Amino acid sequence: MKTMRSMALAGLMAVAVxxxxxxxxxxxxxxxxERALKTPGDIEALIAGGYGTWWNPSSSSNGPSAILATTxxxxxxTAANFGMVEFxxxxxxxxxxxxxxxxxxxxxxxxxxxxxxxxSSVTEGLRVLDGGIDLGSEELMARARAYGYFSLGIAHGxxxxxxxxxxxxxxxxxxxxxxxxxxxxVLEAALGYLDRAIQEAQGQSFTIPATWxxxxxxxxxLIRYAHSMKARYRANVARTPAERMAVNWNxxxxxxxxxxxxxxxxxxxxxxxxxxxxxxxLVRFGPWGQMSYQIFGMADxxxxxxxxxxxxxxxxxxxxxxxxxxxxxxxxxxxQRFPSGTTIAEQQANDGSIFExxxxxxxxxxxxxxxxRGTFRWSYYRIHIHDQWQGNAANRTTHPEMALAEMxxxxxxxxxxxxxxxxxxxxxxxxxxxxxxxxTDAAGTNTSCVPKLSNGSxxxxxxxxxxxxRLETLFAGPHMAAGYFDGxxxxxxxxxxxLQIPLPGEELDLLGLPGYTFGGPGGPSAAPVGTYGF
Numbered sequence: 001m002k003t004m005r006s007m008a009l010a011g012l013m014a015v016a017v018x019x020x021x022x023x024x025x026x027x028x029x030x031x032x033x034e035r036a037l038k039t040p041g042d043i044e045a046l047i048a049g050g051y052g053t054w055w056n057p058s059s060s061s062n063g064p065s066a067i068l069a070t071t072x073x074x075x076x077x078t079a080a081n082f083g084m085v086e087f088x089x090x091x092x093x094x095x096x097x098x099x100x101x102x103x104x105x106x107x108x109x110x111x112x113x114x115x116x117x118x119x120s121s122v123t124e125g126l127r128v129l130d131g132g133i134d135l136g137s138e139e140l141m142a143r144a145r146a147y148g149y150f151s152l153g154i155a156h157g158x159x160x161x162x163x164x165x166x167x168x169x170x171x172x173x174x175x176x177x178x179x180x181x182x183x184x185x186v187l188e189a190a191l192g193y194l195d196r197a198i199q200e201a202q203g204q205s206f207t208i209p210a211t212w213x214x215x216x217x218x219x220x221x222l223i224r225y226a227h228s229m230k231a232r233y234r235a236n237v238a239r240t241p242a243e244r245m246a247v248n249w250n251x252x253x254x255x256x257x258x259x260x261x262x263x264x265x266x267x268x269x270x271x272x273x274x275x276x277x278x279x280x281x282l283v284r285f286g287p288w289g290q291m292s293y294q295i296f297g298m299a300d301x302x303x304x305x306x307x308x309x310x311x312x313x314x315x316x317x318x319x320x321x322x323x324x325x326x327x328x329x330x331x332x333x334x335x336q337r338f339p340s341g342t343t344i345a346e347q348q349a350n351d352g353s354i355f356e357x358x359x360x361x362x363x364x365x366x367x368x369x370x371x372x373r374g375t376f377r378w379s380y381y382r383i384h385i386h387d388q389w390q391g392n393a394a395n396r397t398t399h400p401e402m403a404l405a406e407m408x409x410x411x412x413x414x415x416x417x418x419x420x421x422x423x424x425x426x427x428x429x430x431x432x433x434x435x436x437x438x439x440t441d442a443a444g445t446n447t448s449c450v451p452k453l454s455n456g457s458x459x460x461x462x463x464x465x466x467x468x469x470r471l472e473t474l475f476a477g478p479h480m481a482a483g484y485f486d487g488x489x490x491x492x493x494x495x496x497x498x499l500q501i502p503l504p505g506e507e508l509d510l511l512g513l514p515g516y517t518f519g520g521p522g523g524p525s526a527a528p529v530g531t532y533g534f
Contacts, residue, residue: 040135046125047144048212050151052273053118054158055266055401057111058479061277064107064162064501068481069282071497073294074474076377078370079287082106085373090313092496092527094520098505109504111162111479118155119169122148127171139206146200146219147208150226153194157233160187161478161485164500164518164525180511183500187237194226201226214267214274228259228407235410236478236485239499239525244489249414256411263405265398276399278480279389287369291355291381293318293329294494294534295470295483298451298459302332309454309534316376318368328380330357335450336436337471344380351384353435354471358382386475405431405472406482412465421461428461431468440464454532466490488527495529496521 057063061082070077070084071092077084083103086093095101097108126148135141152170159166160183167178168189181189204219217225231252238244266274282289293316297305307320308329320326330347331338337354339347347357357380358364368378388395412427421442429439437448444461451459451467459467466486473482487493498519505515518525 040133040140043125043128043133043135044144046121046128047148047151050118050122050148050155051213053114053121054151054155055274056114057158058401059274059276059278060110061281062106062110063114063278063479064111065278065480066282067103067107068479068484069475072481072484072487072493073292074470074481074483075282075383076290076292076294076379077282077288078290078368078373078377080373081281081288084288085377087498088377089374090376090494091521092494092498092519094496094517094523094526095498095501096505096515096517097502098515104505108163108501109506111158111501112504112507115155115159116167116169118151119167122151122155123169123171126152130171139204142200142204143206143208143219146197146204146206146222147212148197149193149200150197150222150229153190153192153197153226154229156186156190156193157229158479160184160190160237161233162501163503165503180503183237187233190233191230194230197226198223210267211273214272215265224258224260225264225402227255228264228402231255231259231407231410232402232478235413236482236489238489241489241491245417247417249417253411253414253418256407256414259407260402260404263400264402266401268396268399270393270396275393275396276389276480279386279399279475282475287367289382290367290377290379291383292377293379294376296338296355296381297329297331298453298467299333299335299338300331301334301449301452303456304329304332305452306454306456309532313376313534314374316374318364318375318378318380324375330380333450334436334448339381347380354383354385354474355381356384383474400476403473403476405468406477409465409469409472413469416462416465424465425461428465428468431472432464435471454534466492487530490531491528492531493527494534495527496523497527499525499527 058065066082066084067087069075070088080086083106086103087095095107097104126145129144135144156168163183165180165182166186168181168186169178170193201219201223206219208217208222210216235247235252238247268274268276293305293308297308304320308316311322315322317324318329320329328344330342330344332342336352338352339355339357340350341347344357348359358367364380388397408427408430412424416424425440425442433439437450440446440461446458446464449458451463453459453463469486470483476482478485488499496519500518502516502518508515517523520526
């Protein structure tokens with residue numbers, strides 16, 4: 001079906017061009033628009049917003065990031081804000097992105113709108129460049145094209161990660177010829193745009209200004225980042241373990257090797273134009289950002305996690321009883337990313353490098369609210385590694401959009417999938433040993449018994465790889481929810497969790513298409529009972 005009525009392209013492109021031209025409504029194909037878009041400043045203004053607009057769905061509380069992280073048990077929330085409670089309840093609910101679902105905008109519409117706003121405006125800018133406009137130098141032309149195609153790559157890549165289908169749109173495609181395509185085809189287009197960005201940047205000496213990407217970025221840095229983005233999208237698009245296994249892991253490894261050599265950060269200082277409502281909310285303890293025992297309880301070496309998770313979800317408490325009167329569930333582990341000690345006082349005095357027992361804001365007990373929403377959400381622990389987001393905006397410096405560990409551990413997974421178990425173990429051990437755990441080997445020896453799975457067994461080599469990836473990319477990675485995208489490909493999400501997001505109801509209405517759902521136990525595109533038995 002043609003998409004001239006699509007809110008994702010036709011309307012948004014008009015808005016983007018209008019903003020550049022200071023007009024209310026513009027048809028970008030008419031003669032006046034064409035004339036107005038023939039100044040270098042106008043063209044660069046259309047293209048320059050691509051990266052920031054792509055960042056919006058990851059960083060804004062209006063987008064799906066908080067939902068994805070919570071439903072993947074990467075943190076726990078008792079506050080219903082942003083859809084976190086709705087989509088992480090037991091049993092899982094279906095996602096249908098219709099107005100009757102209160103958080104349909106956060107789940108579906110906002111990211112869809114922002115990604116295609118970036119695609120439509122960048123495409124129109126590149127189209128006018130192709131029409132012969134001269135920005136003043138070869139370097140500026142190369143910069144606009146490299147950055148523009150990079151922006152098209154990441155926006156299409158995110159659409160492929162999130163939605164079951166999407167539009168493919170670039171300067172070679174007439175708007176009236178655009179139609180919905182399955183996510184696999186959207187991914188292939190994204191990889192092609194990133195390749196084009198690499199090609200345009202090769203041999204160039206331009207610098208992308210900080211106003212475009214929050215910091216100055218050289219051509220060489222953009223090339224590395226594009227390679228890493230290719231690795232990220234190629235690996236994470238999988239909806240199931242079978243799809244994850246079928247990923248071209250050789251290509252992933254090659255792109256990781258050609259990619260970033262340090263963590264890619266976004267400048268989030270006041271005035272940079274880049275911020276994150278997700279982090280500003282989720283790093284708070286209490287109803288927004290408690291640690292989830294569901295996954296991270298596997299650090300415990302004392303057997304308490306197995307006792308806790310054996311209970312029905314609705315009678316799981318942070319104390320080991322059916323009525324919140326038992327001993328506290330304190331994770332006792334050699335993993336130094338968690339607090340050390342056997343009592344609350346000892347653990348409060350000995351923070352882990354990622355988690356701590358809460359003392360601020362009234363401490364843990366004051367944060368245990370709304371038992372009707374599930375006491376399985378309650379925890380003694382909070383995540384403190386992103387505490388720069390607490391309080392005054394002046395505290396904020398940089399945010400790790402792509403952790404170097406994300407790339408290293410993608411390579412480890414590629415080596416593992418290709419049978420190089422010793423190579424995978426060597427990468428796993430870089431962070432595992434640094435955290436105080438014993439090294440593993442090609443046989444998957446786990447003498448530390450971290451993670452210790454729900455059935456009481458020590459995790460094998462792949463489980464240790466997953467453990468490092470979860471901890472080292474917490475609130476980083478694609479859409480600040482690496483654990484969701486990894487979890488669906490690894491088969492670790494809770495039963496009934498949606499494996500992809502339906503298109504927004506408004507988009508379907510405009511196209512004359514019926515609504516549909518994903519997720520819910522036994523529903524279409526729903527996670528089966530996962531690796532850990534839940």
